[in-house]
Amino acid sequence: MKHHLSVAMFALLAAICVFAAPLLAQEVAQQAPKGWKLRIDRSTSASDPDGTGDANLVTKGSGFHASSPKAAVYWNPANTASGNYSLKSTFTLMGVARHNEYYGLIFGGSDLDGAGQSYLYFMVAQDGTWLIKRREGNGTQEVSAKTASAAVKKPDASGMSANTLEVRVMAGKIDFLVNGAVVSSVPKTGQAANTDGIYGFRVNHHLEVQVDGFALANL
Numbered sequence: 001m002k003h004h005l006s007v008a009m010f011a012l013l014a015a016i017c018v019f020a021a022p023l024l025a026q027e028v029a030q031q032a033p034k035g036w037k038l039r040i041d042r043s044t045s046a047s048d049p050d051g052t053g054d055a056n057l058v059t060k061g062s063g064f065h066a067s068s069p070k071a072a073v074y075w076n077p078a079n080t081a082s083g084n085y086s087l088k089s090t091f092t093l094m095g096v097a098r099h100n101e102y103y104g105l106i107f108g109g110s111d112l113d114g115a116g117q118s119y120l121y122f123m124v125a126q127d128g129t130w131l132i133k134r135r136e137g138n139g140t141q142e143v144s145a146k147t148a149s150a151a152v153k154k155p156d157a158s159g160m161s162a163n164t165l166e167v168r169v170m171a172g173k174i175d176f177l178v179n180g181a182v183v184s185s186v187p188k189t190g191q192a193a194n195t196d197g198i199y200g201f202r203v204n205h206h207l208e209v210q211v212d213g214f215a216l217a218n219l
Helices: 002-029
Strands: 039-040 057-058 061-068 071-081 084-092 102-110 117-124 127-137 137-149 163-169 173-178 181-187 197-203 205-217
Touching: 061 071, 061 197, 084 102, 084 197, 102 127, 102 137, 102 163, 117 163, 117 197, 127 173, 127 181, 127 205, 137 181
Parallel strands: none
Antiparallel strands: 039 071, 057 061, 061 205, 071 197, 084 163, 084 205, 102 117, 102 197, 117 127, 127 137, 163 173, 173 181
8 A cells, every 4th residue: 555655656756856847948948037137117108007017027039028017127237239230129119008108229328227328229010110319317419309100110010110220339320230231320429429338229108019139249
């Protein structure tokens, strides 16, 4: 009897381990990326309020998955760039938002978790437009106005779209590319003068975005 009981218990434990293994693997895959931070930008618009819950970033697949009921900037303080470089990533929008919200790259950042936050950002939206701005403290300055481009992929019937954004910083200018096409080229002057600093990405509120191939290369 004891022998049969032991065999039965062993079989039960083995079955539990087989069942738990995928759950454990999924839990590991959903961990927050080590060293990364986020900063929330709360909506002040009564007609476009934030969603419920907190913004969240986890590792998923070979990249990151950002869920942002509130707009957020995501970065790792160890990720800094200077001189001539290319910053590139593919952003997959997981579903259409009720408002036209933007997502994309940030670079030339400093004091991102302080009152003097500063960074440039290059983003796209589900309506097929892109924009470039400079963030300074709680305000923004326009570098290039919201512009429609055939290079920006809009969501398909499933509500998803994938856009590869790239910023090429050179000695006297910055090229901005969407899916390999240059949509803007601006001189490194004025609001676009400072490109050295922290790089990361931004996802506005009500968006869920998968971020893959996030990488920096020297030019």
